[in-house]
Amino acid sequence: MISVEFQKYYIGQCLINCDDMSLSYADKTINLPVKVFEFLKLLIVHSEQTVTKEMAIEKVWLGNVEVGKRGAGNAIWALRKAFAELGLNHEETFKTITKVGYQLLVKPQGIGAELSSPLTAEVAQDSGYHRKKVVIMIVIITAIAVFFSFFKADKQSKINAVKQVQRITNLEGIEEHPSVSPDGHYMAFLWRAHLKKNQIYIKDLTNEAAPLRLISKVVNDQSSPSWSPDGQNIAYLNVDEQGKCSVHILELITFIDKEITKDCVKAGYLNNLDWSKDGKNIAFSRSLGDRIAVFSYNVQSKQEVQITQPSASEEDMLMRWHADNETLAFVRSTELQAEVRSINNGSEHVLVKDKEVILALAWDKRGDNLYFNSMEEGSFVIQQYNLQRNTAELFHQDNEIYSLSVNNAADELFYTRHVAQESIAVHSLDDGRLLENIQSSSRDLFGQVAPTTSDIIFLSNRSGSWEVWLKQADKNLQLTQSKIHGMVSVPAVSPISEQFVIAMRRPNAPYHSLYIAELPSGKQQKLLDFEGDVRNPYYSADGKRLYFSANIAGKWSIYRYTFNSKNLEQLTQGYERFAVEDDEGGIFFTKDNTRGIFHLSADRQETLITTELSDLDWGNLFYKDKTLYFVKRTEKADFIIARDKSGAEVELLKFPPITIRNGKSISPGLNNSIIFTLQGINDSDIYKISTK
Structure with a gap:
């Protein structure tokens, strides 16, 4: 284990706690894996100097060259990601020296055991008079911080009412479009690793030690996985080298892959496909030139029908089937505004309107509540719309929320959190x-x-x-x-x-x-x-x-x-x-x-x-x-x-x-x-x- 002088450091505004291997800023705390934290301590010991890859392999990975080569790159990525999640500028904190090593650009400030504020060593060793002044200032600052933390916590509690958040994936790159199998046993999702295309994987939610299962069999971009009701098939969007989108069904036992329709719309990381609960219909979006409409493909008859009727410039996407298999919720958006609508037998109803942006929808198992995420005063929130009361309430707040998926077998809501800086x-x-x-x-x-x-x-x-x-x-x-x-x-x-x-x-x-x-x-x-x-x-x-x-x-x-x-x-x-x-x-x-x-x-x-x-x-x-x-x-x-x-x-x-x-x-x-x-x-x- 790499030895450091203090148990706590400030790197800029970030508090480093060696006791529990955590990084903290404002009201957020992130715990790091052991090797990543050991790598951070190595950077602290050699701050403002270059830590070579060879040094990192020797000190952190104990001379294991092959593991250390990958480990050092993953560790600096994990530190950058953690700083970005905290809302701090990692570009001004860490630097990669190409083919040589890494630098911590900021001089850490060690905190003595009796202090709880970033102080230089000279201040910490000053006279009792000055120490008393520092302690009084710390007490005042702490009191102010506690006051505002209670104020903020009270406001936040209305949004995140004692919800335990659990991370499901922590891979390098983009993990998106979670889709939980009907029995709650598995989660299909797309993973875009570094310099690779979007590919679909399956994760066993009941066994942490089980390896991920890659089900993508082609090199094209694939996204928006959706399970059949029996859990034996997955429908998804496939985009070829020419940018053409098509809807496919993959049989998980035989791995037979069938293209069922062309000319769908894949829009960034929007999850734009859904399989009805009775297994009869697959909904997707298609461009009609100056508008985008929702279509439905009947799995048995292989017939397609246009479900929604947008006007020019309107885009209908993010569709989700209700438990009754007749009602479809979708998002209709124009340039800078969006609304949630439902349609049943050609009759449309506006459920939620006047939103800046909506990025995902998800029904609960009975269809009583529809979850959607939107921007509220610059922040991402998940809201819960109750169909009976016709009301929307704040449900959860987090950074850069995109896709949503409900695990009906366990009453859980899955979502993706992006790190954007x-x-x-x-x-x-x-x-x-x-x-x-x-x-x-x-x-x-x-x-x-x-x-x-x-x-x-x-x-x-x-x-x-x-x-x-x-x-x-x-x-x-x-x-x-x-x-x-x-x-x-x-x-x-x-x-x-x-x-x-x-x-x-x-x-x-x-x-x-x-x-x-x-x-x-x-x-x-x-x-x-x-x-x-x-x-x-x-x-x-x-x-x-x-x-x-x-x-x-x-x-x-x-x-x-x-x-x-x-x-x-x-x-x-x-x-x-x-x-x-x-x-x-x-x-x-x-x-x-x-x-x-x-x-x-x-x-x-x-x-x-x-x-x-x-x-x-x-x-x-x-x-x-x-x-x-x-x-x-x-x-x-x-x-x-x-x-x-x-x-x-x-x-x-x-x-x-x-x-x-x-x-x-x-x-x-x-x-x-x-x-x-x-x-x-x-x-x-x-x-x-x-x-x-």
Whole structure:
């Protein structure tokens, strides 16, 4: 065992307790495995120095080279993950020296046995007078902390009413889409290990020592496992190398795999498939161009029927069958709002409305309660909707909740917790150097530079809900207040003035409208007045025109607004999502639920110029100096591609896979730089809590 001088340390704001091998910050505590904690102690002993891989193998893994090589990499990953789960910045704490070793970048502060606050050794050895002052200060600080902890605990108890949370998986990478077998014995889930595709595994919930069972038999992306009522089959979504989605059924005894239907929708980590309790129907989503509807496949007749009837721009997903096998719950969402609906024999009912985002649904065994997760004031919560009382109550709160699944055999709710630590980073396009980083304990997303001031405007939930913020040289300013202004989206910054345009949905308004606002005050006025929803504004390079997507005539199309003449013209005819101007009067644009970047010339000729851009990266492109920049993703890396007018492409920057966030996460910076929204760590585990 590696010996350290103190039993407790502070590394920045994180309390390290050697007695129980735990890390603590605020009201969160994480216990580490023995070898991971021994590795941390080795870093503490050699803080601000490089701990080589050989040293770690010798000291922690006792010379076992093969185990130690894997163990050291896993240990630094586990420490980064733990800091991210606590809401702390692991990038400023740990550093990997490629092919050499690891560093603890922060000098730890040891805490004497009689002290409970981070103090330097000089203070700890000071005179009795100063010691008395320190003790009094500690008592005061502790009293304040206790007061606020009781206040916070009282508030939190209304959400997490004495629920014991248990971690079910703790693998390196993404564990998602838990699906518990009808007898409660097994859990199917997808696991995306480092540099691999999503594959489906089965875990024995009754035997911790049992190995995981891989049931994926092909190299394609697989997700959304759903058990048949007899537990002998699993339906799932399969996405091939061309991005085509199909629904499959795998027989677990014979391992016969059958494709039952094509043209389904896989959307990120949304669990988008469900098998009815009587085994007769499998529900899934399918794109209809400008909308997504829920379909049902009858296992016996092999016939398909469209169940839901969304309007243009609406997406129906996350479907779950009720215990009666007739009622289906689903989520209908548009750009920045979502609602839970149910449908039975063609009759739809709104159960929950006016939510920013909903990521999962799950019924209990009788169908009395429907669980769903949503964002409430910047936090993820699971809510319980009671069908009889027609009410929704807070059930549980945690970080980055995604999928939900009920174990009806044991009255348990399974959910996935993601670790997200996004930050806004500015990199040089010349040599890839990091020029600036904006990071807080909250989430900062979608940064853009204001060229006239060099300030950066971005979205953040640091105020408790999603708002527009401005980073100046010496301070951050909040520009919007959701309770007053309503739902906000990603703004567009003017290249020639201290203004920005944003699509906002005012409280009680039926749709988003375009507003123009001043910097740095945030003062707003309505820009355009027409009947219809709008999204994704973007300025021309000279600041004289504004492009945006709008649903004015029943279809989402690209429009161009000229500021001087106040002329509004429709450029495309339907299903388009985002556009940027070229230098010849044309536009590059993306379409809803469609891979690739399209070009519309000044004489209205449309061309598909590349299929490399994912449909989830609909806004990850910009045009500057006769060059189109966009994000290309492979299993092994994220790339920034530069495409010139001749069509020649060059890979400019390279990041680890899934580092660049989906959506509209890149924008041009100053002095040949690029601004990213980056994900500092990409990991999720599966947990369970009792529903009793």
